[in-house]
Amino acid sequence: MYASHLANLHRQTNIQEPRHLEGSIAKVPVGMMIRQGFQVVRGLHRHGMKWSGLAGRQPINRVPVSQSMGVGVRVLTMSSWPFSSPPRDYSLPNDSWSPEMRNLYDHYNALCEVEEEGQKKRGPWRRLPSYNRTLKYATGGQCLSKVLQAKARLFTRNTEEPGASFEYVVFLNKQEKSCVCIFQAGHLLEGPPGHVHGGAIATIIDSVTGTIATYLAGPVMTANLNINYRSPISLGSVVLVRSALEKTEGRKTLISCQVTSADGARLHTEATGLFVAINVGHLFGT
Numbered sequence: 001m002y003a004s005h006l007a008n009l010h011r012q013t014n015i016q017e018p019r020h021l022e023g024s025i026a027k028v029p030v031g032m033m034i035r036q037g038f039q040v041v042r043g044l045h046r047h048g049m050k051w052s053g054l055a056g057r058q059p060i061n062r063v064p065v066s067q068s069m070g071v072g073v074r075v076l077t078m079s080s081w082p083f084s085s086p087p088r089d090y091s092l093p094n095d096s097w098s099p100e101m102r103n104l105y106d107h108y109n110a111l112c113e114v115e116e117e118g119q120k121k122r123g124p125w126r127r128l129p130s131y132n133r134t135l136k137y138a139t140g141g142q143c144l145s146k147v148l149q150a151k152a153r154l155f156t157r158n159t160e161e162p163g164a165s166f167e168y169v170v171f172l173n174k175q176e177k178s179c180v181c182i183f184q185a186g187h188l189l190e191g192p193p194g195h196v197h198g199g200a201i202a203t204i205i206d207s208v209t210g211t212i213a214t215y216l217a218g219p220v221m222t223a224n225l226n227i228n229y230r231s232p233i234s235l236g237s238v239v240l241v242r243s244a245l246e247k248t249e250g251r252k253t254l255i256s257c258q259v260t261s262a263d264g265a266r267l268h269t270e271a272t273g274l275f276v277a278i279n280v281g282h283l284f285g286t
């Protein structure tokens, strides 16, 4: 199944192999698939297309991919989505969202489009779609057992019950190199009675800071997360998780983060995250 998918994808894609990978596909198919995954996603980001577009019914044709990945890839064509069905976008409103969450969503969503001279144009903000796992074949292949491959889920999206754990949506401001996450903490995230577990707060901070770091620097891993918990967060409440680029230094990207009440009046948590750019082969020992 994996081998035939790989063969198909290879046939359907027009990928110029980076020199250091030439002839190595058979040896490191997982690394290859991961690179393709990141390239597809980055290519879509750069060209203002949503990943959810891939899940749509139209095939993607000739998506130019930036050379900034440093792998010399110029053009990627992909004629089919490798999933059997379109993935669910978890960042869209559902019935579990409180009116406050919905209002904040509407506020930032409205900033994604601006009207200029009677015409609607892309605004400074962009909603990031969100799925419950990374690319199926990027995480699978030789490195995970079939069972794990089928069952692996992104930590923050691992329940199908709306509102039970992490309900969130991230909006990115490309110009400001910042993002805001609207986060509603569900009943499965309890730590102290009636309040959110510190590990759950760290998780959403890691995810949001990691998302903007990935957007700015490509594939990264969290090297250091420094968190100060200032005031507890009530279970079921809606908070804002704001993150922004502090500085980049070689492979290192430093991101700051504040978690506040929805009106911004109360500071709950402050954090900084250090992210180090990786070659994705790092994850698989290649």
Ligand SMILES: CCCCCCCC(=O)SCCNC(=O)CCNC(=O)[C@H](O)C(C)(C)COP(=O)(O)OP(=O)(O)OC[C@H]1O[C@@H](n2cnc3c(N)ncnc32)[C@H](O)[C@@H]1OP(=O)(O)O
Binding pocket: 206, 207, 210, 211, 214, 220, 221, 222, 223, 224, 250, 251, 252, 274, 276, 277, 278
């Ligand atoms: C899109 C969804 C987003 C989700 C986000 C979720 C992100 C995650 O949770 S990732 C999982 C948790 N993180 C991990 O498991 C990472 C484990 N650690 C590692 O793999 C490695 O240590 C890694 C990749 C961070 C760095 O290793 P390596 O690539 O060898 O880099 P290394 O040479 O050690 O360090 C590079 C630079 O970073 C600095 N650095 C590395 N770690 C740290 C640290 N903990 N604190 C301070 N500086 C550090 C080094 O000093 C070095 O600095 P300089 O270039 O100035 O000398």
